[in-house]
Amino acid sequence: MPENNNYKIERMSYKTLQQFNNNSKTALFMRLSISFGLMAIITFSALYYFNFLNNNQPQVVNKATTEQAATVDTLVIDFEDIQPTITNYGQVVAGKQLPLSADVSGRIKYLSPNFKNGAIVQKNELLMELESFQYEGNLITAKANLQDISFSAIDIDNQITSTEIAYKSTLSLYESAENDYQGSVKLQKSGIITKQALDEKNQTLIGKKQSLDTLSASLINLKNQKLQLLTTTDAQQWALDKASKDLASTKIYAPFNAYIHNSDLEIGQYISSNSTIATLLDQQKIDVKFSLSDGQYGRIIAQNGTIIGRKIQAIWHVGQVKKTFEAVINRVNSEIIAASGGIDLYASIENLETVEALRIGAFVKVLIPDQTYEQIIKIPEYMIYDNDLVYVVARSNSATIDYDTQAEPDIQDGSETNKAVKKAERNANIEKPENADSASAKNVPADQLTNQAKTDTVENQEQGQRQGKRKAQNNPEDSSQEVTQDEKRLESVQVKIVGYDGEQVLIINLQDSENALEIGDALLQTRLSLAGNGVLVITSEESKQRQALALAKIEADGAGNNSNRRGQRGPRGGQAMFGGSGGGNGGPPGGR
Structure with missing residues (x-):
């Protein structure tokens, strides 16, 4: 009995599970059917709406475009011979500058009021004076030494003179003694005088010879002393000249009209010899230094052969004031500028009197005449298109x-x-x-x-x-x-x-x-x-x-x-004058 119950239960369970599986498949099928149906409806609606918009869109009418003319300005050209101007920039430099230094050392005793940076000094103006006490003593000593040498030279000259006189006298006695001895030798051979007398004559001759040799040696020694004294005299003369020059060097004068540059001295300040105390810039020799490219320099050289002597203009802007001065190219730098490939040139300013305020270091605008071009058209640069086209x-x-x-x-x-x-x-x-x-x-x-x-x-x-x-x-x-x-x-x-x-x-x-x-x-x-x-x-x-x-x-x-x-107003006015209203345009007046 229990087995039958278990069988029934299992049978019922199997049927329930089979029924559940069949329901799941039906639900899945329904869901898929609904999804595909919705997709079909959406697609159809989209295509229908697109077709509706395409059929009802406004028609675009292509309008004819009219070409618009641009309003322009024109330039009527002409051919001419032109010498253009090269515009460049340069700097004012000193054409002549002198580092000023003292030849002697010492303390400053005097300074000129103009011996300051930027001041102008005139030629031969006393700029500075050093204490000269030591140099005055050196000059006195040099003079005294030279005087002593002069006295010594005079004494030696006197000794030489007396020695020469004694030498000449001794030489005469020696010659007499020698003649006497030679005659005594003959007399002794003849037996007139004895041998003892001949020996005495020989002793006298030897004594004269010794005296003569002594005087000759003294004369040579005196002459050598004189030569040494002359050498010393030259040295003492140089010492005297140096002492005199050193004393004069304690005063420093301006060698030319110049601007003072790099000066910072005070009275009482000690300066060493050969130390630079200032720089003098020649007021009358001011140059403009500027550069030209190799192409610009080559064009001018090719046409004229040289650039030396070519006149240029330099323009110096001082605030709102413009000063123009003339210059002439006087030299060309010996080296090419490595960075730019150009070359530096120098032009000396001619009309300095018209630009008194000009100073070294000022930047100026330089106008250099270029080569002359024949039958050229000159137009503004903005009229060129693509570097080589005009219209x-x-x-x-x-x-x-x-x-x-x-x-x-x-x-x-x-x-x-x-x-x-x-x-x-x-x-x-x-x-x-x-x-x-x-x-x-x-x-x-x-x-x-x-x-x-x-x-x-x-x-x-x-x-x-x-x-x-x-x-x-x-x-x-x-x-x-x-x-x-x-x-x-x-x-x-x-x-x-x-x-x-x-x-x-x-x-x-x-x-x-x-x-x-x-x-x-x-x-x-x-x-x-x-x-x-x-x-x-x-x-x-x-x-x-x-x-x-x-x-x-x-x-x-x-x-x-x-x-x-x-x-038109004239005829209507005429109708009103007749006192009636017209029945129409130009009609007859009303008759009441």
């Missing part, structure tokens, strides 16, 4: 219109409007319509005739422009080709830059150029960011002329409308 607005050989907008006298009407109309009429070579004279013959009022002439003239002048605009609107593709009489297209010309003159650039035509520049060509002067071949432009003068024509037309139309209104 021609109008060629000199093309037909041009006189755009002089100055008003001319008018016989009937002196207003600016009538003058502008007549000016535009003349420029456009337009004749007045024939009906102007016929209208005058039909007794048309004078003001109405004048206004009608103005209107016809302006309308004929602008008729070509209106036709061109209508054609541009009807044919947008051809609108870029429509150019009115006062509009032009740019033409690029390649040129070569050969130099600069300040902010101006010097150009020439390229060789074998097909569209070379000519005298009278009008170049684009206004800087355009979109400049290029075929760009449409109109000159400022022509733009003003176009505005004047439009203004004249507006004024002429206004004057014509006023005249018509006055003509």
